[in-house]
Amino acid sequence: MAGSRANSGAGPPPAVGADLHLELRGPGLRAGLTDALREVVRTGRLAPGSRLPASRSLAADLGVSRSTVVEAYAELVAEGWLTAQQGSGTRVAARAEPYRGAPDAPRERSDEPRPRYGVWTGAPDLATFPRTQWLTAARRALIAAPHDALGYGDPRGRMELRTALADYLARARGVCAEPDRVAVCSGFHHGLALMAQVLRVRRVRGVAVEAYGLDVFPDLLANAGLHTPPLYVDDHGARIDDLARLRDVGAVLMTPAHQYPTGVALRPDRRMAAVDWARDTGGLILEDDYDGEFRYDRQPVGALQGLDPERVVYFGSVSKSLAPGVRLGWMVLPEELVPEIVAAKGHGDYMTSALDQLTLAEFIASGAYDRHVRSMRLFYRRRRDQLVEVLRQRAPGIRVTGMAAGLQTVLELPRGTESSVVRAAARHNLVIRGLTQFRYEAADCGWRLPERDALVVNYAAPSGSAWAGTLDALCSVLPGGESRKPIKPSPWEGPAW
Amino acid sequence: MAGSRANSGAGPPPAVGADLHLELRGPGLRAGLTDALREVVRTGRLAPGSRLPASRSLAADLGVSRSTVVEAYAELVAEGWLTAQQGSGTRVAARAEPYRGAPDAPRERSDEPRPRYGVWTGAPDLATFPRTQWLTAARRALIAAPHDALGYGDPRGRMELRTALADYLARARGVCAEPDRVAVCSGFHHGLALMAQVLRVRRVRGVAVEAYGLDVFPDLLANAGLHTPPLYVDDHGARIDDLARLRDVGAVLMTPAHQYPTGVALRPDRRMAAVDWARDTGGLILEDDYDGEFRYDRQPVGALQGLDPERVVYFGSVSKSLAPGVRLGWMVLPEELVPEIVAAKGHGDYMTSALDQLTLAEFIASGAYDRHVRSMRLFYRRRRDQLVEVLRQRAPGIRVTGMAAGLQTVLELPRGTESSVVRAAARHNLVIRGLTQFRYEAADCGWRLPERDALVVNYAAPSGSAWAGTLDALCSVLPGGESRKPIKPSPWEGPAW
Numbered sequence: 001m002a003g004s005r006a007n008s009g010a011g012p013p014p015a016v017g018a019d020l021h022l023e024l025r026g027p028g029l030r031a032g033l034t035d036a037l038r039e040v041v042r043t044g045r046l047a048p049g050s051r052l053p054a055s056r057s058l059a060a061d062l063g064v065s066r067s068t069v070v071e072a073y074a075e076l077v078a079e080g081w082l083t084a085q086q087g088s089g090t091r092v093a094a095r096a097e098p099y100r101g102a103p104d105a106p107r108e109r110s111d112e113p114r115p116r117y118g119v120w121t122g123a124p125d126l127a128t129f130p131r132t133q134w135l136t137a138a139r140r141a142l143i144a145a146p147h148d149a150l151g152y153g154d155p156r157g158r159m160e161l162r163t164a165l166a167d168y169l170a171r172a173r174g175v176c177a178e179p180d181r182v183a184v185c186s187g188f189h190h191g192l193a194l195m196a197q198v199l200r201v202r203r204v205r206g207v208a209v210e211a212y213g214l215d216v217f218p219d220l221l222a223n224a225g226l227h228t229p230p231l232y233v234d235d236h237g238a239r240i241d242d243l244a245r246l247r248d249v250g251a252v253l254m255t256p257a258h259q260y261p262t263g264v265a266l267r268p269d270r271r272m273a274a275v276d277w278a279r280d281t282g283g284l285i286l287e288d289d290y291d292g293e294f295r296y297d298r299q300p301v302g303a304l305q306g307l308d309p310e311r312v313v314y315f316g317s318v319s320k321s322l323a324p325g326v327r328l329g330w331m332v333l334p335e336e337l338v339p340e341i342v343a344a345k346g347h348g349d350y351m352t353s354a355l356d357q358l359t360l361a362e363f364i365a366s367g368a369y370d371r372h373v374r375s376m377r378l379f380y381r382r383r384r385d386q387l388v389e390v391l392r393q394r395a396p397g398i399r400v401t402g403m404a405a406g407l408q409t410v411l412e413l414p415r416g417t418e419s420s421v422v423r424a425a426a427r428h429n430l431v432i433r434g435l436t437q438f439r440y441e442a443a444d445c446g447w448r449l450p451e452r453d454a455l456v457v458n459y460a461a462p463s464g465s466a467w468a469g470t471l472d473a474l475c476s477v478l479p480g481g482e483s484r485k486p487i488k489p490s491p492w493e494g495p496a497w
Numbered sequence: 498m499a500g501s502r503a504n505s506g507a508g509p510p511p512a513v514g515a516d517l518h519l520e521l522r523g524p525g526l527r528a529g530l531t532d533a534l535r536e537v538v539r540t541g542r543l544a545p546g547s548r549l550p551a552s553r554s555l556a557a558d559l560g561v562s563r564s565t566v567v568e569a570y571a572e573l574v575a576e577g578w579l580t581a582q583q584g585s586g587t588r589v590a591a592r593a594e595p596y597r598g599a600p601d602a603p604r605e606r607s608d609e610p611r612p613r614y615g616v617w618t619g620a621p622d623l624a625t626f627p628r629t630q631w632l633t634a635a636r637r638a639l640i641a642a643p644h645d646a647l648g649y650g651d652p653r654g655r656m657e658l659r660t661a662l663a664d665y666l667a668r669a670r671g672v673c674a675e676p677d678r679v680a681v682c683s684g685f686h687h688g689l690a691l692m693a694q695v696l697r698v699r700r701v702r703g704v705a706v707e708a709y710g711l712d713v714f715p716d717l718l719a720n721a722g723l724h725t726p727p728l729y730v731d732d733h734g735a736r737i738d739d740l741a742r743l744r745d746v747g748a749v750l751m752t753p754a755h756q757y758p759t760g761v762a763l764r765p766d767r768r769m770a771a772v773d774w775a776r777d778t779g780g781l782i783l784e785d786d787y788d789g790e791f792r793y794d795r796q797p798v799g800a801l802q803g804l805d806p807e808r809v810v811y812f813g814s815v816s817k818s819l820a821p822g823v824r825l826g827w828m829v830l831p832e833e834l835v836p837e838i839v840a841a842k843g844h845g846d847y848m849t850s851a852l853d854q855l856t857l858a859e860f861i862a863s864g865a866y867d868r869h870v871r872s873m874r875l876f877y878r879r880r881r882d883q884l885v886e887v888l889r890q891r892a893p894g895i896r897v898t899g900m901a902a903g904l905q906t907v908l909e910l911p912r913g914t915e916s917s918v919v920r921a922a923a924r925h926n927l928v929i930r931g932l933t934q935f936r937y938e939a940a941d942c943g944w945r946l947p948e949r950d951a952l953v954v955n956y957a958a959p960s961g962s963a964w965a966g967t968l969d970a971l972c973s974v975l976p977g978g979e980s981r982k983p984i985k986p987s988p989w990e991g992p993a994w
Contacts, residue, residue, distance in 0.1 A: 325851030
């Protein structure tokens with residue numbers, strides 16, 4: 001019986017070490033590495049018992065000698081943070097506190113109890129994925145598809161999907177889209193990687209990024225050989241004026257509709273200034289419209305791309321609106337970039353499942369996507385309102401910001417409390433990230449972001465059954481928060497179709 | 498119970514209509530809305546005939562009163578931009594001209610007549626994709642999947658699929674596989690690109706490739722900064738002894754079971770020599786087992802990987818066995834490479850659709866994959882036999898080689914005729930490639946492949962309805978071939994389930 005071993009506990013133990021992102025700081029290489037590793041264990045980024053990367057792998061990843069890694073490991077073993085056993089590799093010692101923080105090392109099989117509550121991931125509530133409707137669309141799409149839809153196709157993706165997306169993005173997001181300029185990809189990471197390839201071919205040397213954000217994107221760009229100077233972010237979004245002062249920057253990566261994670265919208269004059277910069281310098285704006293479907297109180301903020309479709313590359317995906325596992329995203333390209341992206345896709349033939357493309361095209365064309373988004377918008381707004389109301393009652397000193405749209409919000413904390421709150425949350429089985437983890441600065445940028453203690457709450461992520469407990473755990477650990485009052489979330493707990 | 502209503506048909510009626518992004522400007526609310534809607538229609542953002550959101554939904558979205566929307570709609574109906582019909586909602590009037598910019602790139606629908614017959618692509622007969630069985634597997638898989646299967650997952654892919662593949666590859670191809678060493682990717686191109694990234698990190702400088710093959714793979718490796726010296730290929734496969742003479746080569750890319758496109762199998766002593774080279778030098782063998790499922794007359798040739806799983810990286814995909822559009826492939830990795838491939842995948846988060854992964858896992862585990870492969874093996878063998886028989890009757894001077902396995906064969910032509918035959922075929926609406934197009938030599942390699950005029954016939958590619966015509970066109974253009982005799986292919990024209 002094929003597949004009968006799936007999910008069984010049998011078989012050899014996982015051979016794999018964790019994938020570990022480290023930021024080396026400090027005077028010497030070895031001291032910097034030792035500090036970084038100690039920090040990883042101390043903050044719980046690696047759980048007790050988890051295996052560290054083999055010294056050779058980590059050395060290769062970091063571009064340091066293997067002996068540097070071996071010595072750093074040995075020092076931490078001596079300090080009691082790590083254990084080393086013959087045949088079992090180097091592992092985190094048992095006494096370190098539990099954690100499930102950064103999304104660097106997802107594991108499917110683990111003997112450790114998983115934290116019950118997590119608001120660190122940007123994923124939507126996966127329980128709301130419209131399985132039945134998706135399967136219906138898949139059936140319709142696959143039955144209707146011509147045979148050659150299953151072969152190698154246009155590197156931009158299936159025309160059915162590009163047409164449906166052009167239509168949807170024009171009306172829902174104000175994107176100036178034509179099917180010929182839409183390129184399907186496997187999510188934003190993939191789109192950005194293709195774009196990085198194009199920029200390198202164009203001899204662009206740098207891409208400015210926002211000083212708050214996920215580190216994976218500057219990392220991706222840096223891996224492609226681009227330098228990534230940060231742009232200061234304040235209450236009105238990225239400070240666009242600074243772009244003119246940056247050298248060798250041919251593009252800027254931004255989240256104009258809803259800055260991630262601070263949640264602010266780019267002020268209208270800055271939107272215009274960004275477009276002006278692009279026009280004046282021949283630069284490109286890479287617009288990451290990661291949660292454009294979700295807006296609540298305020299006037300919708302349309303895509304920046306509409307201001308100048310020849311200077312803005314628009315990126316979107318279903319990762320928030322449906323689920324990240326679908327791995328479908330899109331770019332809307334300036335005309336002149338179309339052949340370059342086609343060439344970049346062609347190099348690696350990184351195509352995206354034709355079956356899923358056809359299914360999403362049918363899902364959009366049938367109206368199911370609009371219905372789902374509308375339903376989820378109500379659902380997440382309800383969650384956000386519950387979060388705000390519970391905090392008002394039980395942690396009245398906490399200010400909530402960035403909540404007019406999207407799936408995350410920011411809780412402002414008293415100075416100096418962020419890291420202790422994050423650790424306290426971990427003890428309450430609540431995995432949450434402090435805003436500090438999203439800071440991205442450079443030593444030579446001439447400014448520092450203000451000190452700001454805050455939590456980023458991705459309130460869409462918990463499942464419905466975990467939501468009340470998540471709120472409870474959160475209130476328990478907030479400065480001035482109360483943990484006694486029972487939480488009564490609204491009885492309306494799921495999206496309606 | 499949260500989320501339990503998701504996917505149920507109950508609940509409030511769907512808040513219908515398109516999701517529409519509007520930017521309100523102007524003096525008053527109603528005037529601003531009217532202007533914005535007029536603009537949407539005028540610029541073609543909403544196509545003629547498309548339905549506007551219900552007034553209640555749009556009012557809720559915009560945070561304005563319903564009457565404001567009703568009045569704005571009414572005004573635009575009066576102006577002729579919109580139409581309103583009882584029971585059909587408000588729609589964009591037919592006269593508005595849609596704006597869909599200039600066509601700037603190749604389109605899928607073209608007025609040029611497409612060649613009727615093509616045997617140049619390595620794709621299987623796409624009409625044989627088991628749509629019904631695939632949909633059944635998709636339904637089963639998606640209904641059974643845990644919610645977190647739809648989130649970001651292990652960079653190696655879903656455990657369900659890795660387990661099913663490990664089991665399948667072990668029994669069907671003699672691959673020494675464990676789920677922990679399997680990494681799912683989006684086809685061979687993707688897997689090879691990841692591998693190239695790993696080799697670069699390892700400071701490998703060159704990858705030897707076979708002197709016959711598809712040029713996209715050396716191109717991909719060269720794009721990643723690797724040099725790609727060719728290995729001489731004769732009737733027993735690649736000449737492995739030459740590896741020792743190549744400088745700065747850390748890996749070799751091969752098709753040992755069925756050399757592409759010549760169709761020969763790597764001789765057993767050369768298989769051992771390849772493994773010895775890898776062991777002696779610390780090199781890696783990249784085994785492209787592109788059509789391992791399809792073998793006919795001879796003893797099956799197992800995967801080379803079984804000889805030394807620590808020195809061979811095994812690659813496979815569903816591109817021949819199901820369809821390239823599914824975009825699913827896999828690598829079976831030496832243990833030490835697992836963290837490196839995970840790191841490479843992590844950089845770009847190039848994941849593969851979780852939905853398709855789960856579906857393929859179910860498809861394999863249920864036995865449907867085995868049944869399909871068995872059925873297709875009979876189907877393609879029948880085609881091959883028909884090809885050989887028709888050639889024997891109508892072009893008896895043509896020798897057929899490389900036909901013991903796989904989906905392609907080589908027709909040897911008289912010296913100096915290849916290019917004229919390829920051109921003649923084009924005039925007969927038959928697209929075919931000469932063997933010369935697959936030659937890959939280097940000026941400084943010290944040898945030349947012998948002159949060889951031949952055609953590569955990918956006999957799996959034509960649809961059932963095009964098969965007889967393909968044979969006929971082929972015979973018409975072969976030197977000494979006859980075009981008059983009617984072709985009578987066997988009545989059995991499709992795979993049986």
